[in-house]
Amino acid sequence: MxxxxxxxxxxxxxxxxxxxxTTTIGQMAMVIVIGWQVYDIARETMDIRAAAFQLGLIGLVQFVPLFLLTPVSGWAADRFDRRIIARAVILLELFCALILLVATAGGFISLPILFSVAALLGVARAFAGPALGAMAPNLVPRQLLPNAIALSSTAWQSGAIIGPAIGGILYDVTPHFPYALSAALFAFSALSLFTIGPLPRIVLRPGRPLRQMIDGLAYVRGNRLVLGxxxxxxxxxxxxxxxxxxxxxARDILHVGADGLGPLRAAPALGATLTAIFFSFRPIKTDVGVKMLVAVVIFGLATAVFGASTHYFLSLSMLALLGAADMFSVYIRQSLIQLYTPDDMRGRVAAASTLAISASNELGETRSGFTAALLGPVTATVAGGLAAVAVTLTWAWLFPELRRARTFETVEPPPEKPPIVSSGV
Structure with a gap:
């Protein structure tokens, strides 16, 4: 090998x-079908803006459990065996896939069922992010961590390409097929996690669980590079x-239907995957902070062009570009965060990062749906992309630590305190 x-x-x-x-393929095959079913069911009785509002609610019901559970999930990832948490999360997602499989095949799928499953998926994400994010650094030597992060991102982004494409195709064949595929993939993923050997024991500072949860948030707040x-x-x-x-x-602006939705959903992941594959062999070595900021600006501009586009292939190219730019930013950001965080804090810092990512994704979906309902989808999307550019320029000024981050090699974690309380399980 x-x-x-x-x-x-x-x-x-x-x-x-x-x-x-395999988990990501299963998740994305489910997500694209859930979104399509919600919008399709809503459009039977609602106009475009009201149906867009329903798409926004899907993001909200996923975010609420994640917001409530993130402090607990981050502490759990530092307190308990991260493998056990990850396995339990995958089995919960398997349960969600089976619910949607039965409901769709039985012909009684409905908005309440879709929203309920979305909330369960929010619970799963609350625990998956910290456990999986904190597990990866335990599996490779420190010097291989940037490469490992790129490879992990490649797995996620590859799944995000394959999943929507397969989900859209299988949904056209028979609506319940995507959920059957997802259930099988989650089962395989759980089996893979069971083959991972014991991880290093985690040691926490003494204190009550609530105090330890607060310690994680305090660490993020006090480290301006991580916070920024x-x-x-x-x-x-x-x-x-x-x-x-x-x-x-796909349905009302580009007029390409469910068949065209799959490639649209996969395009950002295609751009991101190609970028991640490149980084897995040729990691960035210089001016990492400035390059991250430039990548986020490109992400915002590509979003604005996509929002204004009425041409399918221009829309696909902009989605691929914003995916590549996002991956560029993610690779640098995650490498800096992981390398600058001691292992006994990684679960709680990963929880904060997961909360931020979910807030940006799920609340971003809510913001997209609500503003599209208020302003119209084109105006809302273009304005959102330009607002992302403005935020990036503001952060470059507020957090000069981001601009000053030159290389990964100069980043060293703060000294770890002597272990006092064992939390190995």
Missing amino acids: NWLPEPLRIADFRAFWLARL AITLDLFAVLLGGAIAMLPLY
Whole structure:
């Protein structure tokens, strides 16, 4: 296996990578069908703006449980065996896929069922982000971590390409087929996670669980590099995200239907995957902070052009470009955060990062749906992309630490305190 990138030569990381790939394919095959079913059912009785509002609600019901559970999930990822948490999360997603499979095949799928499952998926994401995010650094040597992050992102983005394409195609064949595929992939992912060996024991500072949860938030607040990186993603994607509007664009603006929706949903992931593959072999070495800021500006501009486009192939190209720019930013941001965070804090810092990512994605969907209902989808999407550019320029001024981040090699974690209380399970 010498031809493989170095992290994939490690058996445990290879199992983790396969689990992440198959889980993402299953998730994305489900997500695209959930969005289409919600919009399609809503359009039977509602106009375009009211149906867009329903798409916004899907994001909201996923975000609320994540917002409420994130402090607990981050503490759990630092307190308990991260493998067990990840396995439980995948099994919950398997349960969600089976619910939608039965409801769709039985012909009684409805908005209440779709919203209820979306809320359960929000619970799953609340625990998956910290556990999986904190697990990856335990599986590879520190010097391989940037490459491992790129490979992990490649798995996620590859799944985000394959999942929507397969989901859209299978939905056209038989509406319940995507959920059957997702259930099988979640089962495989869970089995892969069961092959990962024991992780290093985690040691927390003494204190009550609530105090330990607060310690994680205090660490993020006190580390301006980490705080700036997390909040930049939060506000840029919250304002500039356009993914939630894809069913609307496919049906009522570009007029390409469910067949055209799959490629639209996959285009950002295609751009991101090509970028991540490049980074897995050729990691960035210089001026990482400035390059991250430039990438977010490109993300916002591409979003604005997509919002104004009425040509299918121009829309596809802009989605691919914004996906590549987002991956560029994610790669740098996650590398800086992971390398600058001690292991006993990684679960709680990953929870804060997951909350920010979910706030930007799920609340971004809500913002997209609500503003589209108020202003119309084109105006809302273009304005959101330009707002993301404005946020990036503001953050470059507010957090000069981001501009000054030159290389990953100069980033060292703060000294770790002597272990006092064992939390190994």
